[in-house]
Amino acid sequence: MRLRRAGASALLIECRDGDEVEAWRDEMSRRREAGDLRVIDIVPGARTLLLDGVEPGTAALIESWPAPMRTVDGHREGSLVEIPTVFDGDDLNDVAERWNMTPERAVERLAETNFTVAFCGFAPGFAYMRGLGEDAAVPRLDAPRARVPAGSVGLAGEYCGIYPTASPGGWRLVGRTAETLFDVRREPPARLTPGTRVRLVVA
Incomplete structure (x- = not known):
């Protein structure tokens, strides 16, 4: 995972593959629901995840978190x-x-x-x-x-x-x-x- 700034209020997480994107999307969604992450939108791509509308200090916060592990059983299933x-x-x-x-x-x-x-x-x-x-x-x-x-x-x-x-x-x-x-x-x-x-x- 590589974290980059994207404009004034967005962060871009660069991932190695689609599995890592899904793992980070799951993690970011979970943390937003828990109140640990303030972000307006979470936008996945083929190899990236864009966090739009983040607060100052969010990059350092994310970098302090352990990388999420994705397994078939552990994947947050949607509808x-x-x-x-x-x-x-x-x-x-x-x-x-x-x-x-x-x-x-x-x-x-x-x-x-x-x-x-x-x-x-x-x-x-x-x-x-x-x-x-x-x-x-x-x-x-x-x-x-x-x-x-x-x-x-x-x-x-x-x-x-x-x-x-x-x-x-x-x-x-x-x-x-x-x-x-x-x-x-x-x-x-x-x-x-x-x-x-x-x-x-x-x-």
Whole structure:
């Protein structure tokens, strides 16, 4: 872990991998709830954690804490969201071939995976979900599609994501859902937020 200042009132924790990010996110959330940390927002990224709106002296306070240890049993679990999914994506066969299995087995693997939202980005409500592992990582398309329909379920790298709105995109599409994942009239607008557990349920 490396701690850097980010502007006048923010700190950036640089981590070695996604597991360390989740460990620090859990720790910061726990300490905020306990009153040990005063911060406006905790924003995870792929390899970083941004603490926005911190008070003076927070950096020294964090540096005095022991590094958090993350285990499967010790992970602070968020709420579980089940997403009904039709697995008929244009790239499903390609993904199955890269995984050296049949499309049917690839669907089973996706449905059996316990995903966790690591962070959000790219577009409002777009959640980057971890759970497949690095051995299942697949590259983005060489040329992105001009338009990916809302609700499309795709894979890129070790992440799984669901397009909340129609947009260009280069993720490999494996399925689709009719669920609304971003609505400005809701609070919060995004249904999938960092820490949320997600299961893709065969529809």
